[in-house]
Amino acid sequence: DSGVTQTPKHLITATGQRVTLRCSPRSGDLSVYWYQQSLDQGLQFLIQYYNGEERAKGNILERFSAQQFPDLHSELNLSSLELGDSALYFCASSVDSSGGYNIQYFGAGTRLSVL
Amino acid sequence: GIQVEQSPPDLILQEGANSTLRCNFSDSVNNLQWFHQNPWGQLINLFYIPSGTKQNGRLSATTVATERYSLLYISSSQTTDSGVYFCAVESYNQGGKLIFGQGTELSVKP
Numbered sequence: 001d002s003g004v005t006q007t008p009k010h011l012i013t014a015t016g017q018r019v020t021l022r023c024s025p026r027s028g029d030l031s032v033y034w035y036q037q038s039l040d041q042g043l044q045f046l047i048q049y050y051n052g053e054e055r056a057k058g059n060i061l062e063r064f065s066a067q068q069f070p071d072l073h074s075e076l077n078l079s080s081l082e083l084g085d086s087a088l089y090f091c092a093s094s095v096d097s098s099g100g101y102n103i104q105y106f107g108a109g110t111r112l113s114v115l
Numbered sequence: 116g117i118q119v120e121q122s123p124p125d126l127i128l129q130e131g132a133n134s135t136l137r138c139n140f141s142d143s144v145n146n147l148q149w150f151h152q153n154p155w156g157q158l159i160n161l162f163y164i165p166s167g168t169k170q171n172g173r174l175s176a177t178t179v180a181t182e183r184y185s186l187l188y189i190s191s192s193q194t195t196d197s198g199v200y201f202c203a204v205e206s207y208n209q210g211g212k213l214i215f216g217q218g219t220e221l222s223v224k225p
Contacts, residue, residue, distance in 0.1 A: 002160070031211060043201065043215040056210035088156055097211040102146050104203075104213060106158040 003027065006091050006107035014115055018079040021110045025072055025093030031055070032074040033094075033104060034066055038087040049074055050097045081114045088112075117142045117206040121216035128192050128223050136187040136219045138202030146205035147178055148213065149187050153198045161187070161200075192223045 003026035011019055025032050034046040045058035049068035060066075063081075068074045078085060088111050092104040118141040128134055140147075149161040162169050166180040173192075178185040189196055199220050203213035 033212065035213075042217055043203075045212040045214070048211060056212055058212060090158065092213075094211065098145060098205065102205060102211045103160070103163045104148065104211075105160060106150070108157050111156070 002105040002107065004091060004093050004105050004107035006089075006110050008110060009108065010111050010113075012113045012115065013081060015081055015083060017081050017114075018077065019081065019112065021076040021078070021089055021091075021112075023074045023076070023091030023093075023107060025074070025091075026105055029093035029095055029105075030072065031094045031097045031102070032068055032072070033092040034060075034074070034076050035090040035092065035106075036087050037090065037109075038084075043090075046076070048097070055097055078112070083114050086112055086114045116209070117144070117204060117214055119202060119204055119214050119216040121200075121202055121219050123219060124217065125220045126222070128221065130192060130194060130223055130225050132192050132223075133188070133190045134192060134221070136189070136200050136202075136221075138185040138187070138216055140183050140185075140202075140204050142183070143207055144180065144183075144204040145207050146211075146213070147185055148203050149176055149185070150201045150203065151196075151198050152201060152218070158201070189221075192221075194223045194225055197221055197223045 005024040046060040048056040095101040162176040168177045199218040203215045
């Protein structure tokens with residue numbers, strides 16, 4: 001158990017819908033990362049938060065947004081869903097945002113299926 | 116941006132065999148981690164190893180930062196070692212995001 005909790009484990013929805021994925025980081029970790037794993041793109045970084053503030057953005061679509069709350073849990077919102085958004089979405093957390101304190105631990109993922 | 120290449124892409128072993136997985140990266144790194152993704156999709160931390168050598172049971176890893184590569188050694192492989200092994204790096208001045216290689220898919224046969 002990595003200590004990172006993601007809910008739900010599975011999500012099945014229809015095109016055009018909106019979903020929210022939730023992540024609770026390990027106790028004491030201030031940084032939260034979101035990654036997307038798809039068959040064609042592999043594992044890709046989406047967005048990073050550190051202590052409530054957005055720190056970095058990757059290949060995140062405009063239809064996607066995220067936030068980190070004062071209790072440090074994070075939510076990833078996906079809207080106007082398309083078939084191509086079907087993927088495994090991971091949350092990771094680390095103590096700090098770079099270097100030796102950035103050992104990232106991953107949650108079990110949320111498997112999103114858009115039908 | 117930094118490129119991460121893993122080889123081989125696929126590997127089939129008999130139980131008990133040894134293997135070496137390689138990760139090449141195109142620039143200096145601040146962080147390098149090896150992960151095992153099991154058949155259930157979980158990403159399990161194996162090593163944090165931006166340089167040097169570490170061992171954990173049957174697994175060991177070596178990173179030669181000056182030559183920009185890392186190796187993961189699996190000895191006396193077991194069926195439970197099956198899955199995909201990923202190398203991921205954090206580049207200097209690129210924030211904390213990890214850039215993943217495409218992985219090596221390992222299948223260990225009984």
